[in-house]
Amino acid sequence: MKFPSLPRLALATTLAFHLAQPAAASCGNTSAGFESWKADFARQAQKSGVKKKGLQALSQAKYATRTIAADRNQKSFKYSLDKFMQVRGANTIVAQGRKRKARNPGFYATLERQYGVPAGVLISIHGMETAFGGFMGDSQVVSAITTLAYDCRRSEFFIPHAIGALKLVDQGTLTTATLGAKHGELGHTQFLPGNALTYGVDATGDGKVDFYNVTDALASTANFLRQKGWKPGQGYQEGQPNFAVIQQWNAASVYQKAIAIMAARIDG
Template sequence: MKRLAIACLLILLPAAVGAAPACGNTAAGFEAWKAGFATEARRAGVGTRGLQALAQARYATRTIAADRNQKSFRYSLEKFMQLRGADAIVAEGRRRKARDPAFYASLERAYGVPSGVLIAIHGMETGFGRFMGDSPVVSAITTLAYDCRRSDFFVPHALAALTLVDRGEISINTRGARHGELGHTQFLPGNALTYGVDGNGDGRIDFYDISDALASTANFLHRKGWRPGRGYQPAEPNFAVIRQWNAASVYQQAIALMAARIDR
């Protein structure tokens, strides 16, 4: 039934997005936009809890500031890796792999994705879970859906976030990154809804649980076309899949390089 509900939501999203209320570039119109967006959310199948979360969402000024100032992706690869602490990520990544080889091997068996890739993403995104964000997810993602800069991109993620609230997987109090990303590997809500996996078998999907988060990350890469046993450096088959995870070229190259060092 859960899969059927998700499928129905995704079918309804295009119609909902097409009829979305007008975007804005300041906080002034956010409350009026929410009122209109609630109608579209209801039409897309969002229930009572999701609509209540939307009503409680606040315009996220820090999210807008972060969205306008993404400087790190403009650096050279060398500078980017230095700023992100690539050597430290590799060193800790190797320790993690050595400490729990069965866990990472099980993910590779299930999804075909090498340990190094998952570990590098985990380290890059949140420092292995040390900082998973301090922004209210629902407020952040609805603010971006309202903001004119990339409204079309974020509206489906906002609807997905409200659906995750309905399902009890997040709440109005859940905190994540400035763009509304969730958990250990920073899933956008739409991707969380589509690719989330119950990695530890407890009957729920929790992106703040490392098993669920890494299984979901592996599932994302697998379903995006990861080819087991093939390379993932630039010009190799699986590098195109890493590009599906993050659109920034410097990020993609950094993940590939760190993953190879971890997997040595």
């Protein structure tokens, strides 16, 4: 029997290995390839632990044109800090935030005892993200996040969040009809699905994590910050230890600074 030489054998083994693997889903910049991408991504999702309900949600996802338009046209984060705070209504957030803290001091004190995060930080995030739950989005979360996972612009960033969203469907936390922001963020403080899966807290004790319930949402937000390294009792202004943790919540520098400034005014 004639055996192939070692280099030829190694090459044959390598080719066989790659042929046996499912092809990676290819990103795209238009809606044209979305359906074929979903079929490929379903295999990747299944390997990552997504089950029947999640895979069904993926199959039903629609290419979200409004999400793509929003992702290509993010202007507010290019503003100066003063302009950003004006546009986002910082004074209103602070005024309403102080009232919210005064109405329910025990709730915020409990969160601070448990996670070390002051009320002002949680209230500022809540106000900035959804005007205290006044508007939590009008885009279908699963369609939005899978569209961003498919889109070539930031595919690698959004793929884990798309997997997370499908797992949340499996758990019953999301459905294909659940609405959130145009980038797939959900609930009172606009968690990306992967973070929701990892840091979600059932603070009400009803057996499920509901990001559209303010108690669960704010406890989950506090848990996220604590798990990202929040140091209880330390400062959170720019240059202080906990400012780096606020940076983990949102990558835009004007957002980070606005949260820290508003939080100090609410807590002051």
